[in-house]
Amino acid sequence: MDATAKLLRQPQQALDVGQLRADFPILKQKIHGKPLVYLDNAATTQKPQSVIDMFRCYYSEMNANIHRGVHTLSQRATQNYEEARTKVQHFINADSFKEIIFVRGTTEAINLVAQSYGRPKLKAGDEIIVTEMEHHSNIVPWQLLCGQTGATLKVIPINDSGELKLDNYKDLLNARTKIVSIAHVSNSLGTINPIKSIIDMAHAHDVPVLVDGAQGAPHLKVDVQDLDCDFYAFSGHKLFGPTGVGVLYGKEALLDAMPPYHGGGDMIKMVTFEKTLYNDLPYKFEAGTPHIAGVIALGTAIDYVSRVGLDSIVAHEHSLLSYATEAAREIPGLRLIGTASEKTSILSFVMEGIHPHDLGTILDHEGIAIRTGHHCAMPVMEHFGVPATARASIAMYNTHEDIDDLINGLKEAHKVLM
């Protein structure tokens, strides 16, 4: 049974969306004189007041560099920074805080693994498996690695519903496979991949798996021990936290064996010109002064999500997705892109005779924010034979009225352009 189905079976508190919306100050804005209808959450999410306040709190009460000082402010900053690490650890049920590395985002996390795990290990003829539905951030780092090592990239194809063709995956896994890197959830299609079985299959071949959790962590319960993934990456800004912060989870044994990614302060125990000793995990991978305020605010965002209840959030998003999908199917000339049986709250579509950018402009005029373009997933666009799609993506503060506004906006676009 997939993660969403499991969550939906549990009794959950229905979200009080009205109350929730009051926590997000940006939602009060008017765009072109209309109330903002923010449906671009897969690109980035809005922030609750508590996260916004944490920046003011950090810079007015505890700002100091971490891990280095004996004075009070430094200790306060360090304590809050490390508390955030513990929050992340528990959020994804990692075994140890040493397995939580703070990076700039999912993209940096994947680059770290490619360079620090992949580069020393891979040689000419080795293979890396990704999928056709990946975001560019889970394609290009591996292409760079292939260029550096002579390894080749193998791609699990998708079908026309936007689901992975797992038979092809079976065929691709072989003795030359050195890593599998796969999205938990597709940012362009909304497809939830069966990553547990994908991981099991890879492990049967002694192949580690990196999961791109940028769209997974905000919309599904992630338990890295249950998944048994070797690496899991996600971004703070897609989880109601700030930009510039993300997380790489890695199994301790793997991270321990990997050389550092960036060199500098804090990731060392001792430096001489003859020899440098690297720091223990997780600090070995955190060179330089991090985005301290950002990490602490990410902790605040996790607190917020936990307080609202991820299971309630998932149920609410699922309900809106069903509502939106049904309504979209009624619009003449609208073709859904991404119709997997297991999906999160992403609705990608094209409208016949209407270019997505014209759609986006007209919707913007109605105060509605969606994303139009290739969503950093050009191979997906190529698969479906479209230059771009329109994508509406739902989060906890969206309402049925937001979906109604979207549908009316699409009908308006039809009127204006056809």
Next chain:
Amino acid sequence: MLDIKDLYQDIIIDHNRSPRNFGKLEHATRVAEGYNPLCGDRLTVYLNLDANIIKDIRFEGTGCAISVASASLMTDHLKSKTKAEAEEIFQNFHTLLTKDNEQPEGEMLGKLSALSGVKEYPVRVKCATLCWHTLHSALNGKETIVSTE
């Protein structure tokens, strides 16, 4: 308050639905390609340039309504113009779309003025100007694919 019809005027909708001078030009003397990969607008401009006069001009491609309408209006406007005139019109059109205080002469632009609404949507300027940059490339015999991104 901006009206969406200021951008999507009837003439724009018409030229998008029924683009003029659409299709390949056999025996073109100049050809240039334009492509904005981030938004997917793509077109080819064909010229029959004879003694610096645009004897014929056609275009092919796919893209948003603004990019297609702009290309259609451009090709209509430029038939029988000289190369120098075409470049001047390009400059004026660019000013129309990007500069607040300078307003080019309406006469020179004719129906192209219908695209003046794009100024209020800066992110769409590249859609409207792709065909003109591509034309410029064709007029000057450049080989590389043009982009306005």
